[in-house]
Amino acid sequence: xxxxxxxxxxxxxxxxxxPFARADLYRVFTxxxxxxxxxxxxxxFLSAMGRRRLEEMMDSFLxxxxxxxxxYPCVPDEFLxxxxxxxxxxxxxxxxxxxxxxxxxxxAELDHLYxxxxxxxxxxxxxxxxxxxxEPVHTIAAEPPASPSxxxxxxxxxxxxxxxxxxxxxxxxxxxxxxxxxLGVEALTREAWLHRALEEESADPEAYREALLDLHRExxxxxxxxxxxxxx
Amino acid sequence: xxxxxxxxxxxxxxxAPAGSFDFVELAPENxxxxxxRRRRLLRKATAQWPVIAHGLALSLGGExxxxxxxxxxxxxxxxxxxTPHYSDxxxxxxxxxxxxxxxxxxxxxxxxxxxxAKRVKEVTEALGLPMAVExxxxxxxxxxxEMSEADFVTEVVEASGCGLLLDVNNLYVNASNxxxxxxxxxxxxxxxxxxxxxxxxxxxxxxxxxxxTHSEPILDQVYALLAEALKRTGPVPILIERDDRFxxxxxxxxxxxxxxxxxxxxxxxx
Ligand SMILES: [Fe+2]
Numbered sequence: 001x002x003x004x005x006x007x008x009x010x011x012x013x014x015x016x017x018x019p020f021a022r023a024d025l026y027r028v029f030t031x032x033x034x035x036x037x038x039x040x041x042x043x044x045f046l047s048a049m050g051r052r053r054l055e056e057m058m059d060s061f062l063x064x065x066x067x068x069x070x071x072y073p074c075v076p077d078e079f080l081x082x083x084x085x086x087x088x089x090x091x092x093x094x095x096x097x098x099x100x101x102x103x104x105x106x107x108a109e110l111d112h113l114y115x116x117x118x119x120x121x122x123x124x125x126x127x128x129x130x131x132x133x134x135e136p137v138h139t140i141a142a143e144p145p146a147s148p149s150x151x152x153x154x155x156x157x158x159x160x161x162x163x164x165x166x167x168x169x170x171x172x173x174x175x176x177x178x179x180x181x182x183l184g185v186e187a188l189t190r191e192a193w194l195h196r197a198l199e200e201e202s203a204d205p206e207a208y209r210e211a212l213l214d215l216h217r218e219x220x221x222x223x224x225x226x227x228x229x230x231x232x
Numbered sequence: 233x234x235x236x237x238x239x240x241x242x243x244x245x246x247x248a249p250a251g252s253f254d255f256v257e258l259a260p261e262n263x264x265x266x267x268x269r270r271r272r273l274l275r276k277a278t279a280q281w282p283v284i285a286h287g288l289a290l291s292l293g294g295e296x297x298x299x300x301x302x303x304x305x306x307x308x309x310x311x312x313x314x315t316p317h318y319s320d321x322x323x324x325x326x327x328x329x330x331x332x333x334x335x336x337x338x339x340x341x342x343x344x345x346x347x348x349a350k351r352v353k354e355v356t357e358a359l360g361l362p363m364a365v366e367x368x369x370x371x372x373x374x375x376x377x378e379m380s381e382a383d384f385v386t387e388v389v390e391a392s393g394c395g396l397l398l399d400v401n402n403l404y405v406n407a408s409n410x411x412x413x414x415x416x417x418x419x420x421x422x423x424x425x426x427x428x429x430x431x432x433x434x435x436x437x438x439x440x441x442x443x444x445t446h447s448e449p450i451l452d453q454v455y456a457l458l459a460e461a462l463k464r465t466g467p468v469p470i471l472i473e474r475d476d477r478f479x480x481x482x483x484x485x486x487x488x489x490x491x492x493x494x495x496x497x498x499x500x501x502x
Contacts, residue, residue: 001293001294001295001324001338001344001347002339002344002374002376003293003294003323003324003336003337003338003339003344004294004295004324004327004328005327006324006336006337007294007324007325007326007327007330007332007336008327008328010332010334010336011330011332019374019375020372020373020374020375021372022371022372022441023372025371025372026332026334026336026371029334030332030333030334033333033334034333065330066329066330066331066332067330067331067333068329068330068331069331070261070289070290070299070302070326070331071261071262071264071265071289072261072262072288072289072333073261073262073266075333104267104268104269105265105266105267105268105270106267106268107265107266107267107271108267109267110267127267160267160268165268165269165272
């Protein structure tokens with residue numbers, strides 16, 4: 001079908017002559033709607049790296065891969081996947097920003113779920129989005145900090161709270177991140193979780209126990225850990 | 233009389249006095265598979281008003297095969313929200329799996345119309361509910377064109393057995409951009425098959441080109457075209473499309489009232 005040549009014309013890097021007069025308008029529109037959604041999706045990248053950088057990346061994305069999703073709101077997810085697969089240096093920051101949207105849009109039904117009481121079994125909120133980076137992406141800004149940052153890896157968690165849809169974030173070290181992973185696969189009481197986590201690590205048991213308790217308290221209070229029950 | 237269910241407007245629409253409008257229209261692509269705020273808004277909307285679904289992305293004039301998984305989820309979604317019909321555009325959006333997220337105009341040829349009709353039938357069967365096609369605004373025309381837009385639309389509607397989503401603003405924009413008489417275009421449209429009507433505003437560029445922005449008030453000429461169209465379509469759901477540069481809600485309701493009055497007059501006269 002000749003109509004498809006217009007799609008190629010609006011997306012291709014070197015599209016050749018337009019299929020009809022004013023077809024270049026559609027090339028402009030296509031870029032604009034994609035830039036619009038990426039600007040909304042990645043405000044920190046935008047302010048740290050500038051519009052020009054985002055626009056260049058968007059052009060490469062459109063021209064080298066292009067969105068395959070039919071759903072316009074999912075374009076930033078595909079853009080991110082492309083940035084990761086192409087090893088783009090900014091992909092960790094993009095991922096950090098998108099985690100919030102992934103958690104917010106996660107299809108799990110949560111409203112019947114509450115934080116567990118002292119002796120109740122709890123598991124990670126099903127919307128928890130976990131990703132690990134080598135760089136402390138939460139500190140990335142237009143002006144790099146004067147002192148070098150501490151060493152990673154950094155484990156970032158982001159989730160949606162039941163009933164309010166409020167988003168919460170938590171950053172933990174790799175040790176605590178692994179311990180939290182136990183609550184991703186199985187519902188455990190706090191004591192059972194402490195026991196399992198302490199069993200699996202050779203860190204200083206007293207300090208580690210304290211850190212685990214603090215983290216558990218924190219996540220329960222912010223509904224990152226929810227009472228066991230069928231989440232869907 | 234309906235309004236587009238835009239997330240920017242949602243909260244104030246929920247608060248609007250009952251009867252300010254009768255239904256909302258939304259794009260499934262913006263809700264399908266999403267939890268959180270979008271799902272909450274969708275549920276509240278379906279609880280409060282009838283909802284009509286209007287799609288953006290099926291690329292009816294393209295060649296990319298439909299994703300059966302997507303059509304299954306879409307069918308479920310449409311059944312859940314209880315839309316009376318589903319519509320999408322007579323345009324091409326994707327090629328070789330790449331999506332432009334634009335409504336790109338098709339060459340107005342018989343073979344293209346038949347190709348669209350075949351695709352419309354395929355979607356209708358997969359979704360199991362009536363389907364309507366909307367003709368799009370255009371800013372250029374293909375050298376391959378061999379028929380008028382109205383004849384193209386008629387061919388698709390007749391060959392597929394689908395309904396028409398008549399957009400009087402698109403019709404006006406194209407008539408102006410390509411130097412046709414909008415009333416003659418309207419006359420040749422398959423208006424008896426109309427399932428729904430869109431009205432909207434557009435932007436007039438300094439070079440005379442009209443761009444379908446959905447971000448401006450509706451022009452008097454478009455209201456007049458609507459009045460004419462209603463004489464042949466009979467009472468069908470009419471939607472005001474406003475997607476950007478939102479005015480105060482009261483201004484939108486004034487547009488709703490004006491459309492209601494036009495409809496009343498058309499049906500009384502008829
Ligand atoms: Fe429309």
